[in-house]
Amino acid sequence: MTNALGEHIEYLTLPGRNALYRQAISATLRDGDTVADLGCGVGVLGLFCLEAGASHCWGIDSSEAIHLARDTMQRAGMADRYTTIAGSTFRTELPEPVDLIICDHVGYMGFDYGIVRLMQDARQRFLKPGGRMIPEALDLMVAPVSSDVCLQKAAVWGQDPVPEQYHWLETLNRNQRFAYSFEPEELAGAPARLGRIDFAEDAPSLFRFEAVLQIDRAGQFHGFAGWFDCQLAGDVRMTNSPLDPASIRRSQAYFPTLESFAVNAGDEIGITLRFAADGDPIAWTIQPPRNAKRQRLSTFNARALAPEDMSRDQGRPPVLGKVGEARAFVLAQVDGQRTREAIIAKVLEERPDLMPTPDAIREFVETVLKRDCSA
Numbered sequence: 036m037t038n039a040l041g042e043h044i045e046y047l048t049l050p051g052r053n054a055l056y057r058q059a060i061s062a063t064l065r066d067g068d069t070v071a072d073l074g075c076g077v078g079v080l081g082l083f084c085l086e087a088g089a090s091h092c093w094g095i096d097s098s099e100a101i102h103l104a105r106d107t108m109q110r111a112g113m114a115d116r117y118t119t120i121a122g123s124t125f126r127t128e129l130p131e132p133v134d135l136i137i138c139d140h141v142g143y144m145g146f147d148y149g150i151v152r153l154m155q156d157a158r159q160r161f162l163k164p165g166g167r168m169i170p171e172a173l174d175l176m177v178a179p180v181s182s183d184v185c186l187q188k189a190a191v192w193g194q195d196p197v198p199e200q201y202h203w204l205e206t207l208n209r210n211q212r213f214a215y216s217f218e219p220e221e222l223a224g225a226p227a228r229l230g231r232i233d234f235a236e237d238a239p240s241l242f243r244f245e246a247v248l249q250i251d252r253a254g255q256f257h258g259f260a261g262w263f264d265c266q267l268a269g270d271v272r273m274t275n276s277p278l279d280p281a282s283i284r285r286s287q288a289y290f291p292t293l294e295s296f297a298v299n300a301g302d303e304i305g306i307t308l309r310f311a312a313d314g315d316p317i318a319w320t321i322q323p324p325r326n327a328k329r330q331r332l333s334t335f336n337a338r339a340l341a342p343e344d345m346s347r348d349q350g351r352p353p354v355l356g357k358v359g360e361a362r363a364f365v366l367a368q369v370d371g372q373r374t375r376e377a378i379i380a381k382v383l384e385e386r387p388d389l390m391p392t393p394d395a396i397r398e399f400v401e402t403v404l405k406r407d408c409s410a
Contacts, residue, residue, distance in 0.1 A: 039100040043077045046139065049283040052273065056080060056139070059169050059267035060087050068134035071095065071161045073124050073153050078104030078117065080137050085113055089135070095120045095127050125156055132163040138170070142314065143214050143275070144288040145173040145263030146232065146242075149314040154234045167268075168234050174264040175229040176276065177246055177306055180289065181254040181298075182221035188213050189258070189291035206293070210336040212317055215289040217260050217277040223298065224251040226278065229261070229308060243309045250302040255295050256323070259306055261288040290319050293330040298323075361389050365403045375404055 047053065060080075064070070066088040072081040075094035081104070084092050094104050094117060101121045108117040120127050136157050142148035154168065162168070191197070193205030230244035248259060265273045275285040290308075298304070305322030318333035355363060364386055368378045379400045383393055390396040 039077070039098060039103060043079075043100060043103075046076070047079060049285055051281065052283045053079070053083075055267060055271060055273045055283070056169070057083055057087075059271045060084055060137070062271060063167050063169055063268045064089060064135055069093075069131070070135045070137060071129060071133045071157060073136065073138040073157055074140050075104055075119075076100045076139070078107055078119075080139055081117055082107070082111070082113070084135070084137065085116055089116070091116050091118070093118050093120060093129055093133070095122070095124045097121065097123050124153060129161055132166070133161055134163055134166050136162055136166070136168045141170065141173070141263060141265055141273070142288075143212075143286050144261040145175055145265060146310060147212065147288065147314045147317065151232055151234075151238050151242075151314070152312040155238045155312065158234065170265050170267045170273075171234055171269075172266040173232040173234075174266070175231070175244065175308075176226045176262050176264060177229045177248065177308075178226040178260045179223040179248040179250055179256060179298075179304060180217070180221060180258050180260050181223040181252075182217070182257055185213075185215060185221065185289050185291070186255075186257045186295060188215065188289070207337045207339075209291045209293055210332045210334060211291075212334055213289040213291070214286040215260075216284075216286045217289075219278055222260060222277070223254060223256065224249050226276070227306075229306070238312045240312055241309060242312070243307065245308075246306045248304040248306055250298045250304065251300055253299045254297070256292060256298045256304065257295050258289060258291040258321070259304075259319075261290060261308075290317075291332070292321055293332055296323050296327065361386075361399065362403050362407075364389065365400050366407060369404070369408060375401070378404065 060083050064084055064087050067090045070081060070084045070089045070092040072078070072092055072094045075081055075096045077100050078094045081092035081094045094101065096104065101119050105119040108114045136154065138150060138154060140148040140150040140153055158168065189209045190205055192208045193202045227246040227248055229246045232238070262275045262277070264276065267273055274282055275287055276282050277287060302324040304324065307320040310317040316333055316335040321330040365378070365382060368381050373381070379397055382389060382400050383396055390399055
């Protein structure tokens with residue numbers, strides 16, 4: 036539970052964030068509206084909606100924070116107007132369509148917490164005709180970076196005190212998207228608008244945006260920064276821009292170069308960003324000036340893949356691995372009659388080889404039942 040508390044207090048204490056969502060709700064919600072809060076966490080946005088006059092809110096979340104939302108609403112005397120649903124939004128069915136969808140899965144660059152796919156699925160399945168959404172759209176912003184601190188984040192695996200045998204991991208590390216709070220002086224040029232995502236429109240499975248970044252001063256190019264300008268509702272906007280005094284001060288995204296390179300004032304750097312609607316993977320291409328070699332990076336390249344991950348034949352039918360077989364055996368014992376202890380006892384009796392020790396079997400069965408069963 037500690038992680039849930041730490042994660043959500045960070046959101047709640049971002050400067051101006053709560054006030055902006057309250058403004059957006061006031062501008063959008065009508066008295067008596069029903070609401071679906073996607074990935075609701077501890078239920079803050081749903082609470083705001085109920086206080087603003089919503090008749091009912093369904094809070095949906097697959098993390099342990101959903102239990103904090105339930106207990107909070109009970110303590111606040113709102114349990115009759117707030118229903119918690121523990122599980123994935125994509126597997127949730129609501130008893131009726133809602134008037135308003137609200138979601139705070141706005142990542143460091145806006146899209147990178149999977150909000151695009153989340154909002155599209157909910158709009159298609161949960162929202163009444165003519166219903167409303169918060170947020171409404173995302174503008175994606177990028178700017179060139181010249182920062183020794185960022186370089187250190189990207190290059191740390193190739194430097195002392197990391198043993199030399201691990202220096203090859205620097206290349207993998209540079210293919211990550213980092214969270215970082217930029218100071219204005221770490222940006223080597225003015226920001227550029229990369230693209231816009233409108234949540235009222237059907238999203239493609241893969242987005243592709245391009246921008247040209249102009250360098251303002253000579254130095255080293257270490258990658259680019261990305262952030263969001265989020266249209267919550269009408270004129271109510273929320274941004275984490277490091278250049279905006281009204282920023283909510285959330286970290287931005289840092290996309291490194293594969294290799295840093297020198298730039299001069301007036302140079303232009305071509306940027307291409309591609310990402311899936313669920314926010315992963317993210318791929319970016321950097322075109323240095325003077326027709327230098329283009330650099331291609333992707334979060335996919337940062338993953339530690341086993342040989343079998345790279346050689347799977349997509350034409351073959353999938354088969355269960357060892358863990359999948361173990362999970363299937365456990366779930367086969369769920370018949371609506373056996374208690375948890377009875378299921379554990381049966382697995383221990385019939386499949387003592389399932390895990391190395393009885394304690395490991397017990398822990399595994401508990402995990403499967405908690406994840407895949409409703410009671």
